[in-house]
Amino acid sequence: MLPQEAIRAKRDGQPLPVATIRELVQGITDGSLSDAQVGALAMAIYLQGMDTAETVALTEATRDSGEVLDWAGLDLPGPVLDKHSTGGVGDLVSLVLGPWVAACGGHVPMISGRGLGHTGGTLDKLEAIPGYSVTPDTATFRRLVKDVGVAIIGQTGSLAPADKRLYGVRDVTATVESLPLIVASILGKKLACGLDALVMDVKVGSGAFMPTPEASRELAESIAEVASQAGTPTTALLTDMSQPLAPCAGNAVEVREALAVLTGERRGGRLLEVTRSLAAEMLLAGGLAADRDAALSMLDERLASGAAAERFARMVAGLGGPADLLERPGHYLPEAPVSRQVRAPRNGYLGAFDTRALGMAVVELGGGRRAPTDAIDPAVGLTEIAALGTRLAAGEPLARIHARSESDAERAERQLLAALELGETPPAEPTLIQDTIR
Numbered sequence: 394m395l396p397q398e399a400i401r402a403k404r405d406g407q408p409l410p411v412a413t414i415r416e417l418v419q420g421i422t423d424g425s426l427s428d429a430q431v432g433a434l435a436m437a438i439y440l441q442g443m444d445t446a447e448t449v450a451l452t453e454a455t456r457d458s459g460e461v462l463d464w465a466g467l468d469l470p471g472p473v474l475d476k477h478s479t480g481g482v483g484d485l486v487s488l489v490l491g492p493w494v495a496a497c498g499g500h501v502p503m504i505s506g507r508g509l510g511h512t513g514g515t516l517d518k519l520e521a522i523p524g525y526s527v528t529p530d531t532a533t534f535r536r537l538v539k540d541v542g543v544a545i546i547g548q549t550g551s552l553a554p555a556d557k558r559l560y561g562v563r564d565v566t567a568t569v570e571s572l573p574l575i576v577a578s579i580l581g582k583k584l585a586c587g588l589d590a591l592v593m594d595v596k597v598g599s600g601a602f603m604p605t606p607e608a609s610r611e612l613a614e615s616i617a618e619v620a621s622q623a624g625t626p627t628t629a630l631l632t633d634m635s636q637p638l639a640p641c642a643g644n645a646v647e648v649r650e651a652l653a654v655l656t657g658e659r660r661g662g663r664l665l666e667v668t669r670s671l672a673a674e675m676l677l678a679g680g681l682a683a684d685r686d687a688a689l690s691m692l693d694e695r696l697a698s699g700a701a702a703e704r705f706a707r708m709v710a711g712l713g714g715p716a717d718l719l720e721r722p723g724h725y726l727p728e729a730p731v732s733r734q735v736r737a738p739r740n741g742y743l744g745a746f747d748t749r750a751l752g753m754a755v756v757e758l759g760g761g762r763r764a765p766t767d768a769i770d771p772a773v774g775l776t777e778i779a780a781l782g783t784r785l786a787a788g789e790p791l792a793r794i795h796a797r798s799e800s801d802a803e804r805a806e807r808q809l810l811a812a813l814e815l816g817e818t819p820p821a822e823p824t825l826i827q828d829t830i831r
Protein backbone atom coordinates (compact mmCIF):
# COMPACT_ATOMS: atom_id res chain seq x y z
CA MET A 394 0.00 0.00 0.00
CA LEU A 395 1.26 3.52 -0.76
CA PRO A 396 2.26 5.35 2.44
CA GLN A 397 -0.34 8.06 1.86
CA GLU A 398 -3.09 5.42 1.47
CA ALA A 399 -1.95 3.69 4.68
CA ILE A 400 -1.95 7.03 6.52
CA ARG A 401 -5.45 7.75 5.13
CA ALA A 402 -6.71 4.33 6.27
CA LYS A 403 -5.34 4.84 9.78
CA ARG A 404 -6.64 8.43 9.86
CA ASP A 405 -10.11 7.05 9.06
CA GLY A 406 -9.91 4.50 11.86
CA GLN A 407 -9.16 1.32 9.93
CA PRO A 408 -6.76 -1.27 11.32
CA LEU A 409 -3.60 -1.62 9.23
CA PRO A 410 -2.58 -5.04 7.87
CA VAL A 411 0.67 -6.51 9.22
CA ALA A 412 2.36 -6.27 5.80
CA THR A 413 1.50 -2.56 5.54
CA ILE A 414 2.92 -1.86 9.00
CA ARG A 415 6.14 -3.62 7.99
CA GLU A 416 6.35 -1.51 4.79
CA LEU A 417 5.79 1.68 6.73
CA VAL A 418 8.51 0.82 9.27
CA GLN A 419 10.83 -0.10 6.41
CA GLY A 420 10.14 3.33 4.90
CA ILE A 421 10.83 5.04 8.23
CA THR A 422 14.15 3.18 8.49
CA ASP A 423 15.40 3.66 4.94
CA GLY A 424 14.20 7.27 4.65
CA SER A 425 11.72 6.65 1.82
CA LEU A 426 8.94 8.03 4.06
CA SER A 427 9.34 11.80 4.40
CA ASP A 428 9.32 13.50 7.81
CA ALA A 429 5.84 14.85 6.90
CA GLN A 430 4.57 11.31 6.29
CA VAL A 431 6.16 9.97 9.48
CA GLY A 432 4.57 12.84 11.45
CA ALA A 433 1.16 12.30 9.83
CA LEU A 434 1.32 8.58 10.50
CA ALA A 435 2.27 9.18 14.15
CA MET A 436 -0.65 11.61 14.53
CA ALA A 437 -3.09 9.19 12.89
CA ILE A 438 -1.97 6.44 15.30
CA TYR A 439 -2.11 8.89 18.20
CA LEU A 440 -5.72 9.81 17.36
CA GLN A 441 -7.07 6.42 16.27
CA GLY A 442 -4.95 4.02 18.34
CA MET A 443 -3.97 0.52 17.32
CA ASP A 444 -5.39 -2.83 18.30
CA THR A 445 -3.17 -5.51 19.84
CA ALA A 446 -2.39 -7.23 16.53
CA GLU A 447 -1.28 -3.93 14.98
CA THR A 448 0.82 -3.05 18.05
CA VAL A 449 2.51 -6.47 17.92
CA ALA A 450 3.26 -5.92 14.21
CA LEU A 451 4.65 -2.44 14.89
CA THR A 452 6.79 -3.80 17.75
CA GLU A 453 8.16 -6.68 15.68
CA ALA A 454 8.89 -4.43 12.71
CA THR A 455 10.68 -1.93 14.98
CA ARG A 456 12.69 -4.73 16.58
CA ASP A 457 13.65 -6.07 13.15
CA SER A 458 14.51 -2.67 11.66
CA GLY A 459 18.16 -3.13 12.67
CA GLU A 460 20.46 -5.65 14.29
CA VAL A 461 18.83 -8.25 16.56
CA LEU A 462 21.40 -9.58 19.02
CA ASP A 463 21.94 -13.30 18.74
CA TRP A 464 23.46 -15.15 21.67
CA ALA A 465 23.09 -18.65 20.22
CA GLY A 466 26.70 -18.97 19.07
CA LEU A 467 28.06 -18.26 22.56
CA ASP A 468 26.70 -21.41 24.19
CA LEU A 469 25.59 -19.51 27.27
CA PRO A 470 24.92 -21.81 30.22
CA GLY A 471 21.93 -19.71 31.41
CA PRO A 472 19.02 -17.68 30.01
CA VAL A 473 19.33 -14.17 28.54
CA LEU A 474 17.22 -11.88 30.71
CA ASP A 475 16.59 -8.18 31.12
CA LYS A 476 14.53 -5.62 32.96
CA HIS A 477 13.26 -2.27 31.74
CA SER A 478 11.80 0.54 33.80
CA THR A 479 9.63 3.46 32.76
CA GLY A 480 11.99 5.55 34.88
CA GLY A 481 11.84 7.44 38.10
CA VAL A 482 13.72 9.38 40.74
CA GLY A 483 16.27 7.60 42.95
CA ASP A 484 15.60 4.55 40.78
CA LEU A 485 18.95 2.77 40.66
CA VAL A 486 17.41 -0.69 40.41
CA SER A 487 19.41 -1.61 37.28
CA LEU A 488 22.77 -1.09 39.01
CA VAL A 489 21.91 -3.63 41.69
CA LEU A 490 19.66 -5.97 39.73
CA GLY A 491 21.92 -6.72 36.74
CA PRO A 492 24.86 -8.09 38.77
CA TRP A 493 22.49 -9.78 41.24
CA VAL A 494 20.70 -11.75 38.51
CA ALA A 495 24.09 -12.56 36.94
CA ALA A 496 25.20 -14.01 40.28
CA CYS A 497 22.17 -16.34 40.08
CA GLY A 498 23.04 -17.67 36.62
CA GLY A 499 21.29 -15.19 34.32
CA HIS A 500 22.95 -13.34 31.44
CA VAL A 501 21.92 -9.69 31.33
CA PRO A 502 22.80 -7.64 28.22
CA MET A 503 21.33 -4.41 29.55
CA ILE A 504 21.10 -1.61 27.00
CA SER A 505 20.25 1.44 29.09
CA GLY A 506 19.40 5.06 28.51
CA ARG A 507 20.31 8.51 29.70
CA GLY A 508 18.25 10.77 31.93
CA LEU A 509 14.98 11.87 30.32
CA GLY A 510 13.04 14.82 31.75
CA HIS A 511 12.94 14.50 35.53
CA THR A 512 14.10 10.87 35.58
CA GLY A 513 17.70 9.78 36.09
CA GLY A 514 19.53 7.67 33.50
CA THR A 515 21.50 4.51 34.25
CA LEU A 516 24.25 5.49 31.80
CA ASP A 517 24.72 8.90 33.40
CA LYS A 518 25.05 7.19 36.78
CA LEU A 519 27.61 4.66 35.54
CA GLU A 520 29.63 7.41 33.89
CA ALA A 521 30.19 8.87 37.37
CA ILE A 522 32.67 5.98 37.72
CA PRO A 523 35.98 7.15 36.25
CA GLY A 524 36.97 5.15 33.15
CA TYR A 525 33.63 3.29 32.77
CA SER A 526 32.82 3.08 29.07
CA VAL A 527 29.19 2.77 28.00
CA THR A 528 30.23 2.22 24.38
CA PRO A 529 32.49 -0.84 24.39
CA ASP A 530 33.21 -2.77 21.21
CA THR A 531 30.87 -5.65 20.46
CA ALA A 532 33.44 -8.30 21.38
CA THR A 533 33.90 -6.81 24.89
CA PHE A 534 30.13 -6.54 25.39
CA ARG A 535 29.57 -10.17 24.39
CA ARG A 536 32.51 -11.44 26.47
CA LEU A 537 31.19 -9.67 29.59
CA VAL A 538 27.65 -10.97 29.07
CA LYS A 539 29.08 -14.46 28.75
CA ASP A 540 31.78 -14.48 31.45
CA VAL A 541 30.54 -11.98 34.05
CA GLY A 542 26.84 -12.42 33.22
CA VAL A 543 26.10 -8.70 32.95
CA ALA A 544 27.10 -5.64 30.96
CA ILE A 545 25.24 -2.35 31.21
CA ILE A 546 25.98 -0.23 28.17
CA GLY A 547 24.43 2.41 25.89
CA GLN A 548 22.25 2.11 22.83
CA THR A 549 24.14 1.39 19.64
CA GLY A 550 23.01 3.00 16.37
CA SER A 551 22.30 -0.41 14.88
CA LEU A 552 19.54 -1.45 17.35
CA ALA A 553 15.98 -0.52 16.32
CA PRO A 554 16.90 2.44 14.05
CA ALA A 555 13.21 2.88 13.10
CA ASP A 556 12.49 3.90 16.67
CA LYS A 557 15.28 6.48 16.69
CA ARG A 558 13.68 8.27 13.71
CA LEU A 559 10.07 7.79 14.79
CA TYR A 560 10.78 8.94 18.36
CA GLY A 561 12.53 12.07 17.05
CA VAL A 562 9.47 12.95 14.96
CA ARG A 563 7.02 12.14 17.79
CA ASP A 564 8.97 14.41 20.11
CA VAL A 565 8.25 17.45 17.88
CA THR A 566 4.73 16.54 16.72
CA ALA A 567 2.95 16.13 20.09
CA THR A 568 2.59 12.38 19.56
CA VAL A 569 4.73 10.92 22.36
CA GLU A 570 1.74 10.12 24.60
CA SER A 571 0.26 7.32 22.51
CA LEU A 572 0.00 3.88 24.10
CA PRO A 573 0.76 1.76 20.98
CA LEU A 574 3.63 4.06 19.99
CA ILE A 575 5.12 3.93 23.51
CA VAL A 576 4.75 0.13 23.68
CA ALA A 577 6.35 -0.44 20.26
CA SER A 578 9.12 2.05 21.04
CA ILE A 579 10.08 0.51 24.39
CA LEU A 580 9.70 -3.09 23.27
CA GLY A 581 11.20 -2.63 19.80
CA LYS A 582 14.49 -1.68 21.44
CA LYS A 583 14.38 -4.23 24.25
CA LEU A 584 13.35 -7.20 22.12
CA ALA A 585 16.22 -6.44 19.72
CA CYS A 586 18.54 -7.60 22.51
CA GLY A 587 17.71 -11.26 21.86
CA LEU A 588 16.11 -11.93 25.25
CA ASP A 589 14.61 -15.17 26.53
CA ALA A 590 12.43 -13.14 28.91
CA LEU A 591 11.84 -9.56 30.00
CA VAL A 592 10.53 -8.01 33.21
CA MET A 593 9.08 -4.50 33.11
CA ASP A 594 8.96 -2.11 36.04
CA VAL A 595 6.11 0.30 35.35
CA LYS A 596 6.06 3.15 37.83
CA VAL A 597 2.94 4.63 39.39
CA GLY A 598 2.72 7.95 41.25
CA SER A 599 3.92 11.54 41.25
CA GLY A 600 7.30 10.70 39.71
CA ALA A 601 6.02 8.26 37.07
CA PHE A 602 6.25 8.69 33.30
CA MET A 603 2.56 7.87 32.86
CA PRO A 604 0.27 10.60 34.23
CA THR A 605 -2.27 8.48 36.16
CA PRO A 606 -2.35 5.07 37.90
CA GLU A 607 -4.88 3.91 35.28
CA ALA A 608 -2.54 4.87 32.43
CA SER A 609 0.38 3.07 34.15
CA ARG A 610 -1.74 -0.09 34.46
CA GLU A 611 -2.85 0.12 30.85
CA LEU A 612 0.80 0.42 29.75
CA ALA A 613 1.85 -2.53 31.93
CA GLU A 614 -0.96 -4.71 30.56
CA SER A 615 -0.24 -3.78 26.97
CA ILE A 616 3.51 -4.36 27.32
CA ALA A 617 3.05 -7.79 28.90
CA GLU A 618 0.57 -8.83 26.20
CA VAL A 619 2.38 -7.40 23.17
CA ALA A 620 5.87 -8.62 24.17
CA SER A 621 4.59 -12.10 24.90
CA GLN A 622 2.77 -12.22 21.54
CA ALA A 623 5.98 -11.02 19.89
CA GLY A 624 7.72 -14.08 21.31
CA THR A 625 9.41 -12.73 24.46
CA PRO A 626 7.63 -13.81 27.66
CA THR A 627 7.20 -10.65 29.72
CA THR A 628 5.94 -9.87 33.19
CA ALA A 629 5.19 -6.32 34.31
CA LEU A 630 5.28 -5.09 37.90
CA LEU A 631 3.47 -1.91 38.89
CA THR A 632 5.63 -0.22 41.52
CA ASP A 633 5.32 2.92 43.58
CA MET A 634 7.01 6.16 42.48
CA SER A 635 5.18 8.55 44.79
CA GLN A 636 8.54 9.21 46.46
CA PRO A 637 12.17 8.62 45.43
CA LEU A 638 12.83 4.87 45.47
CA ALA A 639 16.20 5.21 47.19
CA PRO A 640 16.89 7.91 49.78
CA CYS A 641 19.07 9.70 47.23
CA ALA A 642 18.93 11.08 43.69
CA GLY A 643 21.82 12.06 41.46
CA ASN A 644 24.60 10.17 39.72
CA ALA A 645 27.64 9.47 41.94
CA VAL A 646 25.36 9.40 45.00
CA GLU A 647 23.25 6.65 43.40
CA VAL A 648 26.33 4.60 42.50
CA ARG A 649 27.40 4.89 46.14
CA GLU A 650 23.94 3.68 47.20
CA ALA A 651 24.18 0.72 44.80
CA LEU A 652 27.51 -0.24 46.34
CA ALA A 653 26.04 0.07 49.84
CA VAL A 654 23.18 -2.30 48.89
CA LEU A 655 25.44 -4.77 47.08
CA THR A 656 27.95 -4.95 49.91
CA GLY A 657 25.29 -5.26 52.61
CA GLU A 658 26.14 -1.91 54.21
CA ARG A 659 22.54 -0.81 53.49
CA ARG A 660 19.99 -3.47 54.45
CA GLY A 661 16.27 -3.38 53.76
CA GLY A 662 14.48 -0.40 52.27
CA ARG A 663 12.23 0.20 49.30
CA LEU A 664 14.99 0.02 46.68
CA LEU A 665 16.06 -3.42 47.85
CA GLU A 666 12.48 -4.70 48.03
CA VAL A 667 11.58 -3.60 44.49
CA THR A 668 14.88 -4.89 43.08
CA ARG A 669 14.45 -8.23 44.85
CA SER A 670 10.92 -8.67 43.48
CA LEU A 671 11.94 -7.80 39.91
CA ALA A 672 14.97 -10.09 40.13
CA ALA A 673 12.80 -12.94 41.44
CA GLU A 674 10.50 -12.55 38.42
CA MET A 675 13.52 -12.72 36.14
CA LEU A 676 14.80 -15.92 37.76
CA LEU A 677 11.35 -17.47 37.46
CA ALA A 678 10.93 -16.40 33.83
CA GLY A 679 14.37 -17.75 33.00
CA GLY A 680 13.75 -21.10 34.67
CA LEU A 681 16.53 -20.47 37.21
CA ALA A 682 14.20 -21.09 40.15
CA ALA A 683 11.24 -23.42 40.55
CA ASP A 684 9.04 -20.96 42.44
CA ARG A 685 9.09 -17.49 43.97
CA ASP A 686 10.32 -18.68 47.37
CA ALA A 687 13.23 -20.53 45.78
CA ALA A 688 14.05 -17.45 43.70
CA LEU A 689 14.03 -15.18 46.73
CA SER A 690 16.20 -17.48 48.81
CA MET A 691 18.74 -17.82 45.98
CA LEU A 692 18.81 -14.03 45.65
CA ASP A 693 19.26 -13.51 49.40
CA GLU A 694 22.09 -16.02 49.48
CA ARG A 695 23.91 -14.44 46.49
CA LEU A 696 23.64 -10.98 48.01
CA ALA A 697 24.82 -12.07 51.46
CA SER A 698 27.74 -14.08 50.06
CA GLY A 699 29.06 -11.06 48.16
CA ALA A 700 28.57 -12.81 44.80
CA ALA A 701 26.37 -9.99 43.44
CA ALA A 702 28.90 -7.34 44.53
CA GLU A 703 31.66 -9.34 42.88
CA ARG A 704 29.74 -9.36 39.54
CA PHE A 705 29.32 -5.59 39.77
CA ALA A 706 33.06 -5.15 40.40
CA ARG A 707 33.97 -7.38 37.45
CA MET A 708 31.56 -5.54 35.14
CA VAL A 709 33.03 -2.16 36.14
CA ALA A 710 36.61 -3.35 35.67
CA GLY A 711 35.71 -5.04 32.35
CA LEU A 712 34.29 -1.77 31.03
CA GLY A 713 37.34 0.29 31.95
CA GLY A 714 36.54 1.38 35.52
CA PRO A 715 38.76 0.88 38.56
CA ALA A 716 39.25 -2.70 39.77
CA ASP A 717 38.97 -1.65 43.43
CA LEU A 718 35.85 0.57 43.28
CA LEU A 719 34.10 -1.50 45.96
CA GLU A 720 37.02 -1.21 48.34
CA ARG A 721 37.62 2.52 47.79
CA PRO A 722 34.45 4.21 46.50
CA GLY A 723 35.38 7.50 48.17
CA HIS A 724 38.61 7.59 46.21
CA TYR A 725 36.84 7.36 42.86
CA LEU A 726 33.36 8.83 43.11
CA PRO A 727 33.28 12.62 42.89
CA GLU A 728 31.90 14.74 45.73
CA ALA A 729 30.30 18.15 45.30
CA PRO A 730 32.01 21.11 47.01
CA VAL A 731 28.84 22.35 48.77
CA SER A 732 26.81 20.19 51.15
CA ARG A 733 23.70 21.69 52.72
CA GLN A 734 21.34 20.10 55.24
CA VAL A 735 17.67 20.87 54.60
CA ARG A 736 15.56 20.91 57.75
CA ALA A 737 11.82 20.67 58.39
CA PRO A 738 10.39 24.21 58.59
CA ARG A 739 7.77 23.11 61.16
CA ASN A 740 6.43 20.02 62.92
CA GLY A 741 4.50 17.52 60.83
CA TYR A 742 4.30 14.23 58.99
CA LEU A 743 5.92 14.02 55.58
CA GLY A 744 2.63 13.59 53.75
CA ALA A 745 3.39 13.77 50.00
CA PHE A 746 6.20 14.38 47.56
CA ASP A 747 5.99 16.01 44.17
CA THR A 748 8.56 13.46 43.02
CA ARG A 749 8.75 14.94 39.54
CA ALA A 750 9.70 18.32 41.02
CA LEU A 751 12.40 16.65 43.16
CA GLY A 752 13.82 15.08 39.99
CA MET A 753 13.78 18.48 38.26
CA ALA A 754 15.65 20.00 41.23
CA VAL A 755 18.40 17.42 40.62
CA VAL A 756 18.42 18.30 36.91
CA GLU A 757 18.79 21.99 37.80
CA LEU A 758 21.67 21.22 40.15
CA GLY A 759 23.41 19.88 37.03
CA GLY A 760 22.67 16.18 37.63
CA GLY A 761 20.55 15.99 34.45
CA ARG A 762 20.27 17.78 31.13
CA ARG A 763 18.09 20.68 29.99
CA ALA A 764 19.28 20.22 26.39
CA PRO A 765 20.50 16.96 24.84
CA THR A 766 24.05 18.32 24.46
CA ASP A 767 24.43 19.48 28.11
CA ALA A 768 27.20 17.94 30.19
CA ILE A 769 26.22 16.18 33.43
CA ASP A 770 27.74 17.07 36.79
CA PRO A 771 28.16 13.61 38.35
CA ALA A 772 28.80 14.89 41.87
CA VAL A 773 25.60 16.81 42.59
CA GLY A 774 22.29 15.51 43.92
CA LEU A 775 20.31 14.75 47.04
CA THR A 776 20.96 12.26 49.82
CA GLU A 777 19.34 11.32 53.16
CA ILE A 778 15.88 12.08 51.74
CA ALA A 779 13.33 11.37 54.48
CA ALA A 780 10.65 8.79 53.68
CA LEU A 781 6.94 9.50 53.32
CA GLY A 782 5.21 9.24 56.69
CA THR A 783 8.28 10.36 58.69
CA ARG A 784 7.26 12.42 61.74
CA LEU A 785 9.46 15.49 61.80
CA ALA A 786 9.90 18.16 64.44
CA ALA A 787 10.81 21.65 63.22
CA GLY A 788 14.53 21.73 62.48
CA GLU A 789 14.94 17.99 61.99
CA PRO A 790 16.79 16.81 58.83
CA LEU A 791 14.72 16.30 55.70
CA ALA A 792 17.45 15.79 53.10
CA ARG A 793 20.98 16.84 52.19
CA ILE A 794 21.82 18.79 49.04
CA HIS A 795 25.12 18.33 47.20
CA ALA A 796 25.75 21.29 44.92
CA ARG A 797 28.40 23.01 42.85
CA SER A 798 27.75 26.41 44.50
CA GLU A 799 25.95 27.99 47.47
CA SER A 800 23.46 29.66 45.13
CA ASP A 801 22.63 26.33 43.47
CA ALA A 802 22.12 24.80 46.93
CA GLU A 803 19.82 27.67 47.98
CA ARG A 804 17.65 27.26 44.88
CA ALA A 805 17.49 23.48 45.37
CA GLU A 806 16.46 23.98 49.01
CA ARG A 807 13.54 26.21 47.95
CA GLN A 808 12.52 23.67 45.30
CA LEU A 809 12.78 20.79 47.75
CA LEU A 810 10.65 22.49 50.38
CA ALA A 811 8.05 23.40 47.73
CA ALA A 812 7.97 19.77 46.53
CA LEU A 813 6.77 18.25 49.80
CA GLU A 814 3.83 18.52 52.12
CA LEU A 815 4.02 18.42 55.90
CA GLY A 816 0.67 17.33 57.30
CA GLU A 817 -1.00 16.99 60.68
CA THR A 818 -1.69 13.28 60.31
CA PRO A 819 0.36 10.38 58.92
CA PRO A 820 -0.41 9.67 55.24
CA ALA A 821 -1.60 6.26 54.06
CA GLU A 822 1.54 4.27 53.27
CA PRO A 823 1.77 3.69 49.50
CA THR A 824 1.85 0.04 48.44
CA LEU A 825 5.32 -0.55 47.05
CA ILE A 826 4.54 -3.38 44.65
CA GLN A 827 1.01 -2.77 43.49
CA ASP A 828 0.50 -5.61 41.06
CA THR A 829 2.20 -8.21 38.91
CA ILE A 830 0.82 -8.60 35.39
CA ARG A 831 1.63 -11.76 33.49
Ligand code: URA
Binds near residue numbers: 560569574579
Ligand atom coordinates in the same frame (compact mmCIF):
# COMPACT_ATOMS: atom_id res chain seq x y z
N1 URA B 1 10.49 5.53 26.33
C1 URA B 1 10.72 5.06 25.08
O1 URA B 1 11.73 4.43 24.82
N2 URA B 1 9.79 5.31 24.12
C2 URA B 1 8.67 6.00 24.36
O2 URA B 1 7.88 6.18 23.47
C3 URA B 1 8.45 6.49 25.66
C4 URA B 1 9.37 6.24 26.63
